[in-house]
Amino acid sequence: MLTATQFVATLCSALFTGAAIYINLVEHPARMSCDTTIAATVWAPSYQRGAVMQASLAILSFMAGAAAWWLGGGFLWLVGAALIGLVVPFTLIVVKPTNNQLLAPARDPASAETRRLLEQWGKLHAVRSGLEPGGHAPVPGPSRPRLIRGAALSDEERQVLREQDALVEDDHAPGDLPGAVHPPQHVLALADEDVGFRLDPIAIDQEPRAHLDF
Numbered sequence: 001m002l003t004a005t006q007f008v009a010t011l012c013s014a015l016f017t018g019a020a021i022y023i024n025l026v027e028h029p030a031r032m033s034c035d036t037t038i039a040a041t042v043w044a045p046s047y048q049r050g051a052v053m054q055a056s057l058a059i060l061s062f063m064a065g066a067a068a069w070w071l072g073g074g075f076l077w078l079v080g081a082a083l084i085g086l087v088v089p090f091t092l093i094v095v096k097p098t099n100n101q102l103l104a105p106a107r108d109p110a111s112a113e114t115r116r117l118l119e120q121w122g123k124l125h126a127v128r129s130g131l132e133p134g135g136h137a138p139v140p141g142p143s144r145p146r147l148i149r150g151a152a153l154s155d156e157e158r159q160v161l162r163e164q165d166a167l168v169e170d171d172h173a174p175g176d177l178p179g180a181v182h183p184p185q186h187v188l189a190l191a192d193e194d195v196g197f198r199l200d201p202i203a204i205d206q207e208p209r210a211h212l213d214f
Contacts, residue, residue: 044102102117
């Protein structure tokens, strides 16, 4: 499930970013190279079609990224979800007033004011595009399971959590796990009263003493 949410979040984010950058670098400059009437006439249907696709991708990427964080994918997935999620309020609060003016039925498509609004829209869209490139680019790494209150953990899960805590606290590489993480070894009792020898008990992970008392 975690892998699926990460895939959906990354895919939607990549599609959104690619489409947004294409508009900034190709489509809108091509419109603005024409006269104002043509630019305004072409902008309206292009925006209406693009808004449906862009909004859907942003919302899907936000939901999938938040789900990936919730499932234990790491804090960076939540950061990425928040960044692409900002696209929606930014559009509604900052970009929408310009959109409404350009889409007003009484607007003269050939006026200088219309051209100024088109140029302003291009700059606002560039800001919106800039919100996403850092959205879902977390560094892949081991995922720590998200603990649910009241859920019982198996012995293997407890051991994995102990090892991860040790790696973080002591700054060890994954292959340099200290032996202290594992449960203490049992001490072997080697005394044999029937034979008459007295042997000092030693731990199996310690060197034996150099001499024995008989």
